[in-house]
């Protein structure tokens with residue numbers, strides 16, 4: 001199996017996996033979404049809320065506010081499977097004390113740990129009118145996406161098989177089929193008498209071009225064992241860390257399964 005990284009930034013990564021199987025790629029995708037630990041606000045104690053927003057909605061907004069959850073931030077924090085994880089006292093404390101008139105933003109959340117804070121400063125949480133007060137204590141904990149969406153580290157985690165476009169040389173060149181491509185991947189070049197493929201990896205395999213060609217000049221398929229994988233995150237964790245952790249988790253699961261099988265499935 002080969003992996004080629006096509007692009008990578010703080011919150012987005014695209015890579016090609018060659019010579020792999022669908023179940024393996026899908027297992028990585030699922031592990032990345034639901035088995036990679038991430039930090040999010042779990043307990044909220046609303047001492048005072050004069051705003052028009054219901055307490056439940058405010059607590060939900062706080063829970064979904066992305067918090068820095070990279071490897072450095074996660075180090076030493078207890079996981080849901082550890083004893084005492086549920087304790088209110090066990091986690092990273094946040095304070096939110098504001099008075100209107102103002103819009104309260106994510107940057108107003110004061111963390112007890114300088115490493116663990118909102119990823120973005122400008123997420124609006126609630127609007128306070130003149131004289132309205134807000135006094136909230138919250139505790140963030142490490143969790144998994146399988147328990148709640150706030151702990152899913154990926155906002156996009158998808159793959160597609162590597163597209164393949166072929167032309168039927170036995171029929172007349174159908175230049176018009178290129179116009180049907182909604183992504184502008186195909187370009188008619190009458191001078192060189194061919195249709196150029198500008199970026200095959202951008203092809204969604206929608207087959208609009210195939211349907212537009214009456215004589216069957218163009219055909220769109222895919223490579224069975226090659227994949228284009230895209231991971232995007234909310235900025236809480238770099239996509240590379242999500243991928244590496246997902247691979248670790250999958251490896252641990254495979255080891256457990258092998259051990260279980262070796263022991264005759266007795267436990």
Ligand code: SF4
Pocket residue numbers: 165180181182183184185186202203204205206207208209210220
């Ligand atoms: S399958 Fe769709 S995206 Fe791909 S080349 Fe044809 S029209 Fe364009």
